[in-house]
Amino acid sequence: MFTAPVSLRTSPLGLAGLAFGLALGACTAITEFADCKVDADCAGAGNGYVCGPGNKCVPGSDDTTTTGDPGTGPTSTSQPTTSTTEPPDTTTLGTETDAVTSTTTSTTETSTSTGPDTETTTTTGEQVACTAHSECVAALGDDHVCGKAGVCVSALTAECQTFHWPSDEPADKVVFVGSIMATSPPFDALVLPLQNAVQLAVEDFNANADLPGGVKIAWIGCDDEGSAAKAMASLTHLSETIGAPVxxxxxxxxxxxxxxxxxxxxxxxLISPTASAKEITDLEDDGLVWRTIPSDVYQANAFADRIPQLTPAPQKVALLYKDDAYGNSLHMDAFARLSSDNPGLEITTHQYPNPVGLSQAELLQMYGTVIASAWGAPGEHPDTIGIIGTTEANDIILGFMNAWSAENPDPPLPRFVVSHGVVAALPDLIAKAKDTLKPVLMQITEGVAPIIFDEANFNNFNIRYKIRFNDQAPITAASLSYDGAMVLMLAMAGVPEGEPITGKNVAAAIAKLVDKEGTAVSFGEVMGLSLTFIKKARNILVTGGTVDLKGVSGALDFDLTAGEVRVNLLGWGIDADMGMPDVGVLDPKRMYVLGPAPSTEGMWVDLP
Incomplete structure (x- = not known):
């Protein structure tokens, strides 16, 4: 694994069980003598140290000066000479980062000697041409690859801070898989398990199989921080600079x-594990946008159908929703169904801001305003509060409980119903609540979410994940991420021999993974140390066969036109963990069973 010389974040995981829940990063400068990219990286190594051969900080010499600017290498005070006795050595001088694409390319220094006591250098300022990754590794270091344009580039950028060669060993026969996820605060605890699942899928594939010709998978992980600009920069780097097809x-x-x-x-x-907005279904995307989670069109109906079934029957409902594509779309459909099917129900709606880019102080002020408006005056409070958003909803729920507890006498307790973006963070809600509120919140809070794990396959995945990532438990949504990555790699194996592994060819090969007449392959098939399902599927696909996949998240029955799956939903409650009454754990209470396809409606059924 490789990370950039300057760490943009630290990201300890601290999540257990089935939570889907939020840590802190820091910037550090290099003070080790071992690693550098430019002379400025050696500032902590000692006065006069420069970035020398092999990316090491070394004492500078009197005949070499540097500008100190990134991207400007040291310039020689001597005229370049040539030698007929020793070949020149090429080393990295510096890097230059494009401000628009965040792409880093490298310039080189050629050292030539005229004798045992004389060595001079010159900066060429040119990119290093290449035909193989090994050429770039030899010239510039293990984090460099032969890019799409046939020049050496760094796999790392400001956004893309994680890079794995197969088995962490540079190789020429590789295909790159990228990931773009918001892994920095406040999303890290929620999203890092999804990125870990991609890493695990890549490691599992490389350990058990390869693509025809002995080709393995290399992976580059990028952090978009929830920003559209950073997501675009990440995709530009992965697709245009590196040449990753998926x-x-x-x-x-x-x-x-x-x-x-x-x-x-x-x-x-692109294959997203969690983007559920219904608008994605009808994108004009040339069949290149897929997802392992179902559309919110099903969740909207399940959410709206659940609220009237609460006991006692609600009379006044406040619907709060996050101001983003997910919140706005899901709210619009849920509100339309809830109001049309329940004309006597009083419903108010309240949009709250997307937390991306806002300070904690700004969020508290904005959330406080929204909560006050939704809570209303004494005697006019909603008896039911629906929240459509993500993990920020925990703070909103606690804000409502503060408002409730501030009144004397206490008004009736509200009930909370949350969407799938909040569900897996509900145990964290209990952890953050005051001790007196913990048992209360367990009784009055529930959520709606699509079914995203197969019990047997998830248990197998859970064990392997915990062993690989220092006993951290994966969140349930990590199943969607693992399945997405594995689908991409198995689809690569299904690309016909002689055809290039491109995004379009991989997308076309997904049809070979969902054939009900094909060989059944379950991601829980394991024999000893071997994940037999990978080799089994790979061997069938490379010989022109088809398979029917059942992943960690369940049956991967993609609609090949829409690029998405269709599954039932669960109604989740919160129970006290056995022997730990102050610890909340998710427990499925009911199922929303969809009618026959293509129906988007269903009915709630209590689970035994």
């Missing part, structure tokens, strides 16, 4: 919608 992500619907045209133009296949 990408897992982004996480948020708004960013998937934003990147769809860029993916279409570049011919890159």
């Amino acid at each position: 990408v897992v992500g982004p996480i948020f619907s708004e960013l998937v919608l934003h990147l769809a045209e860029q993916a279409k133009t570049s011919g890159t296949l």
Whole structure:
């Protein structure tokens, strides 16, 4: 694994069980003598140190001066000479980063010697041409690859901070898989498990199989921070600079919608594990935008149908929703169904801001305003509060409970119903609540979410994930990320022999993974140390056969036109963990069973 010389974040995981829930990053400068890219990186190594051969900080010499600017290498005070006795050595001098694309290319220094006591250098200022990754690794270091344009480039950028060669060993026979996910705060605890699942899928594939010709998978992970501009820069780097044909992500619907045209133009296949906005279904994307989670068109009906079934029957409902593509779209459909099917129900709606780019102080002020408006005056409070958003909803729920507890006497308790973007963070809600509120919140809070794990396959995945990532438990949504990455790699195996592995060819090969007449392959098939399902599917696909995949998240029955799946939904409650009454755990209470396709409606059925 490689990370950039300057760490843009630290990201400890701290999540267990089935939570889908939020840590802190920091910038550090290099003070080790071992690693550098430019002379400025050696500032902490000692006065006069420069970035020398092999990317090491070394004492500077009197005949060499530097400007100190990134991208401007040291210039020689001597005229270049040539030698007939020793070949020149090429080393990295510096890097230059394009401000628009965040792409880093490298210039070189050629050292030549005229004898044992004389060595002079000159800066060429030219990119290093290449035909193989090994050439770039030898010349510039292990984090360099032979890019799409046939020149050496760094795999790392400001956004793309994680890079894995197969088995962490540079190789020429590789195909690149990228990921674009918001892994920095405040999303890290929620999203890092999804990125980990991509890493695990790549490692599993490389350990158990390869593509025809012995080709393995290399992976580059990018952090968009929830920003459209950073997501675009990440996709530009992966698709145009590196030449990755496929990408897992982004996480948020708004960013998937934003990147769809860029993916279409570049011919890159995107598969999102969690972007559920219904607008993604009908994108004009040349079949290049896919997702392992179903559209919100089903969730909107399940959410709206659940509220009237609460006991006692609600009389006044406040619907709060996040101002992004996911929140706005899901709210619009849920509100329309709820109001039309329940004309006597009093409903108010309240939009709250997307937290991306806002300070904590700004958020508290804005959320406070929205909560006050939705809560209303004494005697006029809603008895039911629906929240459509993501993990920020925990703070909103606690804000309502503060308003409730501030009144004397206490008004009736409201009930909370949350959408799938909040569900897996509900145990974190209990952890953050005051002790006196913990048992209360367990009784009055529930959520709606699509079914995103197969019990047997998820248990197998859960064990392997915990072993690989230091006993951290994966969130349930990590199943969607693992399945998305594995689908891409198995589809690569299905690309006909002699055809290039492009985004469009991989997308076309997905049809070979969902054939009900094909060989059944379940991601829980394991024998000893071997994940037999990978080799089994790979061998069938490379010989022209077809398979019917059942992933960690369940049956991967993609609609090949829309590029998405259709599944039932669960109604989740919160129970006290056994022996730990103050710890909340998710427990499925009911199922929303969809009618026969293509129906988007269903009915709630209590689980035994």
